[in-house]
Amino acid sequence: MREIIDDIFDIEGSVLITGVLVGGKQVDIAISEAGTIVGIDEKNGARDAVEAEIVVDGSESIAIPGLVNTHTHAAMTLLRGYADDMPLQDWLTQKIWPLEAHLTGDDVYWGTKLACLEMIRSGTTAFNDMYFFMDRAAEATDEMGIRGTFAHGFIDLSMEEKREAEIKATETLVSHIKGLGNPRLTAAVGPHAVYTVSPDGLSWCAGYAKEQDIGIHIHVSETEKEVVDCVAQYGKRPPALLDECGCLTPRTVAAHCCWLDEADCRLFAERGAHASHNPASNMKLAVGRAMPYHHLKDAGANVCLGTDGCASNNNLDMLEEMKIAALLQKFSWNTQTLLPAGEAIGIATAGGARALGIGPGTLTVGAPADIVLIDRRKACTTPLHNTDSNLAYACNGSAVHTVLCSGRFVMYDRVVPGEAAILKGAAQAAAALVQRAEEAE
Amino acid sequence: MREIIDDIFDIEGSVLITGVLVGGKQVDIAISEAGTIVGIDEKNGARDAVEAEIVVDGSESIAIPGLVNTHTHAAMTLLRGYADDMPLQDWLTQKIWPLEAHLTGDDVYWGTKLACLEMIRSGTTAFNDMYFFMDRAAEATDEMGIRGTFAHGFIDLSMEEKREAEIKATETLVSHIKGLGNPRLTAAVGPHAVYTVSPDGLSWCAGYAKEQDIGIHIHVSETEKEVVDCVAQYGKRPPALLDECGCLTPRTVAAHCCWLDEADCRLFAERGAHASHNPASNMKLAVGRAMPYHHLKDAGANVCLGTDGCASNNNLDMLEEMKIAALLQKFSWNTQTLLPAGEAIGIATAGGARALGIGPGTLTVGAPADIVLIDRRKACTTPLHNTDSNLAYACNGSAVHTVLCSGRFVMYDRVVPGEAAILKGAAQAAAALVQRAEEAE
Structure with missing residues (x-):
């Protein structure tokens, strides 16, 4: 694994990973040219599944399924560190929104390139994105080789004129993404939240998502105020209002979900909606309550994981997010056994893949070959009494050395093609954005 | 910085770091042969302070003071991932204690070597350790080149015979460490906690620490039960009991401090005792309450940071711990402005240095040259609107590329001498330890 194969990022061929640790066992993983896992075997059986063009020695690695970041605003990498540690309203109105008013499509392109670079480096192969200029976000993601769902x-x-404009923007984006015909890029409808979108708007989103056979990405019950205001205005809690508008579906990813009560959790389970846990953001913005993971689990609802945007995290490292999730659940609900290591990995992989409809999110035959190789020769993987624990509690994204998405290498032995140019382009875009905003003041 | 100077780890000479970013300004840092910062200047003035034997180009780096881990059990790296996600009592009695019963001095040596490797890689140059076979921990730390305080x-x-044995063990260790005459290695007295040490034992520890002019390292008010039991048994809360026994001093580092009330915080401030925040451990073990940082700050008490041991964290990454601290404080005390980025870095550097008595913990003339260089060409440092924010919220220890302790390189361009042998030795020791414990069952 020390020698870079010059054209490894260009080869569209079958791959064999030999002797890699998966769930405590040393296995071979065979990947077809089409990017699907076609063999996985302890006893070298997988070696016969493909005539591999590329053979990767996995003997010093642990393999896990690609991590799935189910709630982010990728291009907000450009705002990383621009404003922190402020009261929420001041932070939004004095810092974040004024800067975002000057965002261009090029900024979103560079911000998303940086986000994809960061996600690839830390083992994320798919993300659920909501922001502006999403055609440019999709362009950046296409170039980087991972999966994105764009809303x-x-x-x-509650303004009709604004609603018409948003409908048009949504239709244009969905049509654009579908027109690309790239199976890695999908569109979703992105009603922001119950306090920013009218019931009419929510109903249109639900109907359009159904018609287009695409997902819904929305913020739900992030703060207590959101719940209290919703009950005051509509006489029901956010999940019930969303359900009435048709927005709670098996293709809905609801971010945050901090203030769900037990009945809300049961409704999520009944409708098959997915709850995206975003613990770092929830802690940083002091939302006052952690997602009730235990109630969602008891109800049988699917829980997945997300980082939120870089203004409120401030990174996209899903291994770090896993640890923060596992710690926050234990601390918040006063239960040392809640969200154990294996489940933390599960919400970051299988839970996310299920939410975004991209296969089982497991390393099994038939699954998309979204595969992350983690270095066994690091302090965080030494000793290795229990792989799940090392990954969930000791490692962060820097332990990842190689990443495949749909069977193609997007990082090999810590090299991501074009990294220096991306860092430079994103830094320049961020500096110019701040300068434009300051000049306009 | 890309070429390794072959003998850089052996040179005992003066060092000049040029053009490095410190607190938002590009400066030169001059370091004397004796390991002290002798010049730091924006306008190249520092270049005249030494005839540098080694010149390091800092133009692609951010410099911060060495991180100080004020509460850990370093050799518990060997137990990393051995048991997690269990109720506290079962975890201790069924897993941790039975394994520790088989620990040898060699195990502590290898566990501490691994801990030092991990600390160096993530920018820690000093740590406050409490465990067994501490002569072997000191030996490992000496070899690795960083600072340790060993208790x-x-x-x-409350058993006299046991107390006599502990007194003897403490005296032997203190005498041994002092005999080494190594300024990087210091001894402390380590009364475990008010529920495991009698008032007689506490009083002896206080008297001996005073006599020997060394610190005290103790667990304080980690759980509500500890406080309730202490009040029931002694009619006072743990800090008051410790104070009565003479254990609250300007050289006392109190770990956890989750359940301090406002009066406890004022007592800490009055006595000059240091409160070590250990947020990851507190969350993982679900202790139910975060350290009241705001009360300690209001009272004027010094707060520092620590990771606790790897069985309850499960790593020693102080940059990660900084983020978890900043997030937990905001979340727990419902205040978005609490423990901002700059203060999070402060508790991990200056706060810790003050607690362990190793200089100001700042990059200033006269301070020990414990210096950490962080890579500016990474996603976590792109863009760089505010260095403090990038370090506290976006980066983890993997962004560190070079570390000096007392002016000597302990990592240069991500190379730590002997890394592969340490990983191998520690892995073997951990596996053998588990085998011995299982065979004894």
Whole structure:
């Protein structure tokens, strides 16, 4: 694994990973040219499944399924560190929104390139994105080789004119993404939240998502105020309102979900909606309550994991997010056994894949070959009494050395093609953005 | 910085770091042969302070003071991932204690070597350790080149015979460490906690620490039960009991401090005792309450940071711990502005240095040259709107590329001498330890 094969990022061929640790066992993984896992075997059986063009020695690695970041605003990498540690309203109105008012499509392109670079480096192969200029986000993601689901952030503030504009923007984006015909890139509808989108807007989103056979990406019950205001205005809690508008579906990813009560959790389970846990953001913004993972689990609802955007995290490292999730659940609900290591990995992989409809999110025959190889020769993987524990509690994304998405290498032995140019382009875009905003003041 | 100078780890000479970013400004840092910062200047003035034997180009780096881990049990790296996600009592009695019963001095040596490797890689240059076989921990730390303060974990369970043995073990260790005459290695007295050490034991520890002019390292108010039991048994809360026994001093480092009340915080401030925040451990073990950082700050008490041991964290990454601290404080005390990025870095550097008595913990003339260089060409440092924010919220220890302790290189361009042998030795020791424990069952 020390020698870089010059053209490894260009080869569209079958791959064999030999002797890699999966769930405590040393296995071979065979990947077809089409990017699917076609063999996985302890006793070298997988070696016969393909005539591999590329053979990777996995003997010093642990393999896990690609991590799935189910809630982010990728291009907000450009705002990383621009404003922190402020009261929420001041932070939004004095810092984040004024800067975002100057965002261009090029900024979103560079911000998403940086986000994809960071995600690849830390083992994420798919993400659920909501922001502006999403055609440019999709362009960046296409170039980087991972999977993205793109939603235009739909905000109508109960104004019909605004709603019409958002409908048009949503339709344009969905049509654009579908037109690309790239199986790694999918569109979703992105109603922002119950406090920024009218019931009419929510109903349109639900109907359009159904018609287009695409997902819904929305913020739900992030703060207590959101719940209290929703009950005051509509006489029901956010999940019930969303359900009435048709927005709680098996293709809905609901971010945050901090203030769900037990009945909300049962409704999520009944509708098959997915709850995306975003613990770092929830802690940083002091939302006052952790997602009730135990109630969602008891109800049988699917829980997945996300980092939120870099203004409120401030990174996209899903291994770090896994640890913060496992710690926050234990601490918040006063239960040392809640969200154990294996489940933390599960919500970051299988839970996310299920939420975004990209296969089982496991290393099994028939699954997309979204595979992350983690270095066994690091302090965080030494000793290795229990792989799940090392990954969930001791490692962060820097332990990842090689990543495949749909059977193609997007990082090999810590090399991501074009990294220096991405860092430079994103840094320049961020500096210019701040300068434009300051000049306009 | 890309070429390794072959003998850089052996040179005992003066060093000049040029053009490195410190607190938002590009400066030169001059370091004397004796390991002290002798010049730091924006306008190249520092270049005249030494005839540098080694010149390091810092133009692609951020410099911060060495991180100080004020509460750990370093050799517990060997137990990393051995048991997690269990109820506290079962975890201790069924897993941790039975394994520790088989620990040898060699195990502590290898566990501490692994801990030092991990600490160096993530920018820690000093740590406050409490465990067994501490002569071997000191030996490992000496070899690795960083600073350690070593306390024998003193537990008498109110039994006189046990107390006598602990007194002897403490005296032997202190005499041994002092005999080494190594300024990087210091001894402390380590009364475990008020529920494991009798008032007689505590009083002896206080008197001996005073006599020997050394520190005290103790667990304080980690759980509500500890406080309730202490009040029931002694009619006072743990800090008051410790104060009565003479254990609250300007050289006392109190770990955890989760359940301090406002009066406890004022007592800490009055006595000059240091409160070590250990947020990851507190969350993982679900202790139910975060250290009241705001009360300690209001009272004027010094707060520092620590990771606790790897059985309850499960790593020693102080940059990660900084983030978890900043997030937990905001979340727990419902205040978005609490423990901002700059203060999080402060508790991990200056706060810790003050607690362990190793200089100001800042990059200033006269301070020990414990210096960490962080890579500016990474996603976590791109963009760089505010260095403090990038370090506290976006980066983890993997962004560190070069570390000096007392002016000597302990990592240069991500190379730590002997790394592969340490990983191998520690892995073997951990496996053998588990085997011995299982065979004894």
